[in-house]
Amino acid sequence: MLRRAGDDRGQALPVYVTAIGALLVLAFAYVAVGRAAVVAGGARTAADAAALGAASATRDQLRDAVARIVTGGHGDLGAVLDGRWPGLPDPCEAAGAFAGRNGAHLTACQVDGARYTVSVETDADVGHTLVPGTEGHRGHAGATAELTPRCGLSATSPGTPGTPGTLHCDGGDFPLDPAHPGTLPSAADLFAVRLIR
Numbered sequence: 001m002l003r004r005a006g007d008d009r010g011q012a013l014p015v016y017v018t019a020i021g022a023l024l025v026l027a028f029a030y031v032a033v034g035r036a037a038v039v040a041g042g043a044r045t046a047a048d049a050a051a052l053g054a055a056s057a058t059r060d061q062l063r064d065a066v067a068r069i070v071t072g073g074h075g076d077l078g079a080v081l082d083g084r085w086p087g088l089p090d091p092c093e094a095a096g097a098f099a100g101r102n103g104a105h106l107t108a109c110q111v112d113g114a115r116y117t118v119s120v121e122t123d124a125d126v127g128h129t130l131v132p133g134t135e136g137h138r139g140h141a142g143a144t145a146e147l148t149p150r151c152g153l154s155a156t157s158p159g160t161p162g163t164p165g166t167l168h169c170d171g172g173d174f175p176l177d178p179a180h181p182g183t184l185p186s187a188a189d190l191f192a193v194r195l196i197r
Contacts, residue, residue, distance in 0.1 A: 043139030046104035053098030063187035
C-alpha cells in the first residue's frame with residue numbers, strides 16, 4: 001500500500017516529546033523552589049530557637065539570682081522582678097548554641113533591655129539546581145524574644161522577722177523563706193519568655 005501525500009501519522013510524537021520535556025523542566029524548577037523553602041524554613045526555626053534560647057538563659061540566671069537574694073545574698077529583689085538586671089552574663093553564647101543545634105550560625109545578636117534580637121544564616125545552602133543563580137544561597141532570618149516578669153513582691157510587715165515577703169505570681173503566691181529555698185517558684189513561674197517577631 002502506498003502512502004498518500006500529506007499523511008500526518010507519526011507527527012504527534014514530537015509534540016509529546018516536547019510536552020514531556022517541558023514538564024520535566026517545570027518539575028526541576030519546583031524542586032529548586034522546594035529546596036529554597038526548606039532552607040528558608042530552617043533559618044526561621046534556627047532564629048526562633050536562638051532568640052528563645054537567649055531569653056531562656058537569662059531567665060535561668062535570674063531565677064538563680066532570686067534564690068541568692070532570698071537566702072541572704074545581696075541584691076534588690078524588687079529590681080530583679082521589675083526587669084532591671086545588670087551584670088548578667090551575655091546570653092548571645094546560648095543563642096549561638098541554639099542556632100547551631102538547628103543548622104545555622106549567628107550573624108547578629110543584640111540585647112536591648114528584656115528583648116533579645118538575633119539574626120542567623122543557615123549552614124546549608126540550596127545546593128545545585130537547574131535554576132540558574134540559586135547555587136550557594138543560604139537561608140537568612142531574624143527573631144526577637146522578650147522576657148517579662150510574672151511576679152510582684154509584697155514585703156512582710158515590720159513585725160515579721162526572717163521573711164523578706166511573698167511573691168505574687170501568675171501561678172500563685174510563694175512565701176519567701178530563706179531557710180527553705182526549695183519553695184521558690186521555678187524560672188518559668190517567675191518570668192515568661194515569648195517570641196514577639
